[in-house]
Every structure is written in structure tokens, then in C-alpha cells.
Amino acid sequence: MSQSTHIAVLGGGSFGTVIANMVAEKGLPVRFWMRDAARADQINAERCNPRYVPDYPLAESLEATADLQYALQGAEVVFISIPSHAFRSVLRQAVEWLNPEQILVSTTKGIEMESFSLMSEIITAEVPGARIGVLSGPNLAKEIAKRQLTATVIASQDEALRTRIQQLLHSPYFRVYASTDTYGVELGGTLKNIYAIAAGMSAALGMGENTKSMLMTRSLAEMSRFAVSMGANPMTFLGLAGVGDLIVTCMSPLSRNYRVGYALGEGKTLDEAVSALGEVAEGVNTLRQVRDKAAEMDIYMPLVSGLYEVVFTGAPVSEVARNMMVNVQSSDVEFVLPRHECAVTGTQKTEVQ
Numbered sequence: 001m002s003q004s005t006h007i008a009v010l011g012g013g014s015f016g017t018v019i020a021n022m023v024a025e026k027g028l029p030v031r032f033w034m035r036d037a038a039r040a041d042q043i044n045a046e047r048c049n050p051r052y053v054p055d056y057p058l059a060e061s062l063e064a065t066a067d068l069q070y071a072l073q074g075a076e077v078v079f080i081s082i083p084s085h086a087f088r089s090v091l092r093q094a095v096e097w098l099n100p101e102q103i104l105v106s107t108t109k110g111i112e113m114e115s116f117s118l119m120s121e122i123i124t125a126e127v128p129g130a131r132i133g134v135l136s137g138p139n140l141a142k143e144i145a146k147r148q149l150t151a152t153v154i155a156s157q158d159e160a161l162r163t164r165i166q167q168l169l170h171s172p173y174f175r176v177y178a179s180t181d182t183y184g185v186e187l188g189g190t191l192k193n194i195y196a197i198a199a200g201m202s203a204a205l206g207m208g209e210n211t212k213s214m215l216m217t218r219s220l221a222e223m224s225r226f227a228v229s230m231g232a233n234p235m236t237f238l239g240l241a242g243v244g245d246l247i248v249t250c251m252s253p254l255s256r257n258y259r260v261g262y263a264l265g266e267g268k269t270l271d272e273a274v275s276a277l278g279e280v281a282e283g284v285n286t287l288r289q290v291r292d293k294a295a296e297m298d299i300y301m302p303l304v305s306g307l308y309e310v311v312f313t314g315a316p317v318s319e320v321a322r323n324m325m326v327n328v329q330s331s332d333v334e335f336v337l338p339r340h341e342c343a344v345t346g347t348q349k350t351e352v353q
């Protein structure tokens with residue numbers, strides 16, 4: 001095995017910063033890669049990443065760099081926190097300095113456009129034989145930076161990998177639970193971003209707590225229905241990477257996806273909402289991708305369809321919400337009462353005043 005001298009983190013945004021610093025706080029050498037050399041110099045000089053996580057002092061053993069070869073060569077573990085739209089292109093630049101013994105962990109919660117690939121699938125395709133893990137859970141970077149008590153999930157088929165990541169990241173304020181359902185964990189983190197947009201919108205429109213609870217719970221039903229159709233284990237959605245991440249992202253104004261939804265609810269256009277954010281909101285692209293995939297595979301996803309109409313075709317939220325409320329009623333938990341066995345279909349649109 002090559003010298004296990006350091007840990008590498010790719011992606012100089014909010015999440016890359018907190019992952020890199022959590023490891024560096026343990027005194028381990030961390031090479032934190034970003035494409036912008038001036039920003040790397042600034043981080044090394046100021047010991048802080050002011051653009052993404054202000055007021056978060058960085059540990060001494062963290063070194064920012066724009067030299068990808070320097071970051072990767074000899075790294076024992078490589079965390080990849082690059083937004084989904086750039087994930088494959090960065091991996092293609094990285095591949096010549098990777099080796100099959102290194103551990104590659106994606107923290108990215110998105111779907112690649114065109115291919116509908118999750119990030120672990122991109123790693124499998126671009127780095128054949130790689131040891132792959134996925135890190136996902138209710139992990140708002142800005143709360144981690146404040147050392148708020150937090151838990152996450154490392155998912156991999158590779159037991160040694162799971163154990164190593166648990167050791168590396170575990171701290172008095174950060175716990176790492178394990179899973180073997182890589183696909184389900186990754187899909188949970190990805191899908192919840194869609195519903196966070198809807199939750200932000202409902203908050204901006206002043207909807208009540210009953211409404212928010214209904215929205216989140218039906219989101220969970222829809223996410224798990226989709227995931228099961230794609231081959232994931234529905235039980236994974238009961239965990240941190242499913243319901244856990246759904247709750248935090250649908251409830252917190254720190255979530256960028258929630259903020260996009262809130263801005264839309266205030267009447268901003270999608271372009272205005274996204275550009276005011278200045279950070280990645282994966283849910284916008286994920287909504288488009290999932291809506292198309294659900295149509296292709298004939299998966300019933302009324303929340304995704306309704307949100308798509310609002311976000312991309314400008315349909316009024318009130319009309320879409322009303323249509324959903326008068327739609328046929330169905331089973332609560334379809335793993336208990338399958339939808340097709342649900343005898344009471346309820347009120348049809350025409351019967352409602």
C-alpha cells in the first residue's frame with residue numbers, strides 16, 4: 001500500500017470545509033483541494049474559509065491547496081464534496097493520482113444530469129475497482145461548524161471502510177452510524193432536497209404546522225416509493241439518511257434548498273432565488289431529473305409533479321395545492337396497506353366544493 005500519509009478532501013465549499021476540519025482537529029494531516037489557488041492561499045493565511053464558513057477557525061494540520069496531484073497522491077482517504085454538476089469532471093482530473101487501495105467517500109447529494117447517475121455510480125464508472133463509501137445524513141455544515149451535536153451515516157459494502165470512516169470522523173459532537181445500503185443512503189440524501197424546496201415554499205406562504213407535518217410525512221412516503229422502485233431498501237428511509245435528513249432540510253432556514261423554496265414562495269423567480277443563494281441547491285436539478293424518471297417508470301409522485309409545475313412552469317402554488325388536496329385518497333403507509341389494495345379511494349375532485 002502507498003504511504004498513508006494524509007487525508008484529502010476535494011471541494012472548497014461549506015461541506016468540504018467542515019469535513020476537512022473535523023479530521024484535521026484530530027491532528028491528522030489534511031490536504032483540502034479547491035480549484036481556486038488564490039482562495040487556497042487565503043485559507044492558509046487566514047486559517048478560515050470566509051466565503052463559505054465564516055468565523056470557523058481551521059485546525060493547524062489542514063492545508064488548502066489547488067494542486068490536485070499534491071492533494072491526492074498518497075492520501076489514505078479521499079472525501080469528495082464537489083457539487084453533482086462538476087463531480088465527474090473533477091473525478092476525471094483526479095483519476096491518474098488515485099489507486100485502488102484508497103478509500104473514496106462521496107458526500108454529494110445530487111443526480112448527474114442526462115445519465116441519472118448517483119455519485120457512487122460515477123465513481124464506479126470512472127475509477128474501476130475503487131473502494132467506495134457514501135456519507136449522508138442530517139448534516140447542515142453551518143451547524144457542524146458550531147459543533148452542534150450531529151450524526152451521519154457511512155454506507156458501504158466494505159466493512160473496513162465503514163470502520164475507518166467512523167474512526168476518522170467520530171468526535172464528542174459528531175457520531176457516524178453505519179449502513180450497507182449505499183444506494184438507499186445516497187438516494188435519501190438526494191431526494192430530500194426536492195421536498196425541502198416545497199417546505200420552504202410552504203413556510204413562506206404561512207402554511208400551518210399540520211400542513212408542514214403532512215408535507216414531510218407524505219414526502220417520506222413518496223421518496224421511499226421512488227427508492228424502492230429503483231431498488232433501494234425502504235427500511236433505510238427510517239434512518240438518519242432518510243427521515244433524519246428530510247426533517248432537518250425541511251425545517252431549517254440554513255438549508256439552501258429550503259431557502260430557494262422560501263424565495264419562490266415570496267414570489268421570486270427561480271433565477272432570482274438561485275442566484276441570491278450563491279451556493280449550490282442540488283434540489284432544483286434533482287426535481288427535474290426525478291420528475292422525468294418517475295414519468296418514464298410510471299411511479300406515482302404527486303408532490304414531485306406538483307412542485308415541478310410550480311417551479312418550472314409557473315403554476316400557482318394555491319391551485320397545485322388545492323388539486324393535491326382533492327385528489328383521490330390512498331393508503332397511509334403503503335408497506336402496511338399497499339396502494340393497490342386500498343379500498344377507500346376517497347373524494348374525487350368534482351365532489352369537493
Ligand SMILES: NC(=O)C1=CN([C@@H]2O[C@H](COP(=O)(O)OP(=O)(O)OC[C@H]3O[C@@H](n4cnc5c(N)ncnc54)[C@H](O)[C@@H]3O)[C@@H](O)[C@H]2O)C=CC1
Nearest residue numbers: 012013014015016035081086107108109139140141279280
Ligand atoms: N453544506 C451542507 O450543509 C451540506 C452539503 N452537502 C452536499 O455537499 C455537496 C457540496 O456542497 P457544499 O460544499 O455545501 O457546496 P457549496 O456551494 O458550499 O460549495 C461548492 C464548492 O464546489 C466548488 N466547485 C464548483 N464547481 C467546481 C468545479 N468544476 N471544480 C472544482 N470545484 C468546483 C465551488 O467552488 C465550491 O467551493 C452538495 O452535493 C451538497 O448537497 C452534504 C451535506 C451537507
Ligand SMILES: O=C(CO)COP(=O)(O)O
Nearest residue numbers: 137138139140255256257
Ligand atoms: O444536506 C444538507 C443537510 O443534511 C444540506 O442541505 P442544503 O444543501 O439544502 O443546504
